[in-house]
Amino acid sequence: MKRVSELVVLAVDLGGTSMKGALVTEHGATVATETRVTPENDIVDALIELLHSLEANASAQGMQVVAAGVVTPGIVDEHSGVVKYASNLGWLNKPLLQLLRARLDMPVAIGHDVRAAGLAEQLLGAARGAEEFVLIPIGTGVAAALVSSGETLTGATGAAGEFGHIPVVPGGELCLCGQRGCLEVYASGAGLARRYLARGGTELSSKQIVARLGTDPIADAVWTEAVQVLGQGLAIMTLLLDPRVIVIGGGFAHAGDALFTPLREALTAGLAWREAPRVVQALLGSEAGRIGASILAFRAAGRGDVVNGWPLAVEAA
Known part of the structure; x- marks a missing residue:
């Protein structure tokens, strides 16, 4: 009897600095990964090379590739597959x-990378079972x-979710986007590091700044401001979307x-007449985008129901 090949998809999380690729089986197992540097030019050619490399890997293992999924930052129209704008990729109206x-x-x-990560958290991670939720990854930016009624909101132009550019501090510091007082100026990895340095500190990462809390007054000050601004942003989000x-x-x-103890307090304080929603940590971490890309790929292959049997993420002990 002829052996039935394992079905896999190619999944790539394309970022401004790296392209993270994987082979994912119909059972949700990642059987191979490959990461490459995102070049400054000819990004699509480099992406194709990565996808072909993953496909060759699958073939060498006797696996059958049924589809590919690629997620990218920027303003993305998932229906047409056009990346309308992605500053860190240098793309404008790219028909990807x-x-x-x-x-x-x-x-x-x-x-879209963050929306795909939200899909992964909804089906397998911290938001499973929730029809109304928000995923907010906070790294260099925000x-x-x-997600409302179980559906991801994309907006009229594909730009829904630019939470980091909500102007929450009137007349505040200038953001790279041209606005003043944007949330991510204060509550992001890059914003925290920049504001710590501007207050007289040394060049430290946000992780290093957090490690100095309680022993460094500058770290305490910029962290407190970041949490308060983020709490204000979450209050606005709560009143608009009711997650x-x-x-x-x-x-x-x-x-x-x-983060989570003072952030929950700040959110509760910002909501005078209603209870705050639960605020929890994501469970899928940096893999969420790539997992989301694999889910999209299986849907493109007409096998979206396979995710129902995938292992669920669990909280660390």
Whole structure:
């Protein structure tokens, strides 16, 4: 009897500095990974090379590739597959889906990296079972995946979720986007490090700054401001969308109780007449985007139901 090949998809989380690729089986197992530096030019060619490398790996293992999924930052129209704008990739109206379909002999899905991460957390992670939730990864910058009635909100132009650019501090510090007082100026990895240095500190990462809390007055000051601004942003988000749960991911979430205890207090204080939603840490971490890309790929192959049997993420002991 002929042996049935394992079905796999190619999944890539494309970022401004790296492209993280994986082979994911229909059972949700990652059987191979490959990460490459994102070049300054010819990004699509480099992406194709990565996808072909993953495909060759699958073939060498006797596996059958049924689709590919690629998620990217920026303003993304998932329906047309056009990346309307991605500053860290230098793209403007890039027809990514069309370009990939022309060079790959398989179904292809294109998604937004944070929205794909939200899909993964919804099905397998911290937001499972919630039809109304928000995922907010906080790293160098800040974005959000907005889910209402079980559906991801994309907005009229594909730009929904630019949570980091909500102007929460009137007349505040100038943001790189041109606005003043944007949330991510204060509550992001890059913002925290920059403000710590501007207050007289040394060049430290946000992780190093958090490690100095309680012993460094400058670290305490910029961290307190960051948490208060983030709490204000979450209050606005709560009043607009009424989520059941807010999931915080990215590097900031690694601060643990130093973040979540005062953040929950700040959110509660900002809501005078209603209870605050639960605020929890993301469970899938940096893999959420790539897992989301694999889910999109299986959907493109007409096998979206396979995710129902995938292992669920669990909280660390």
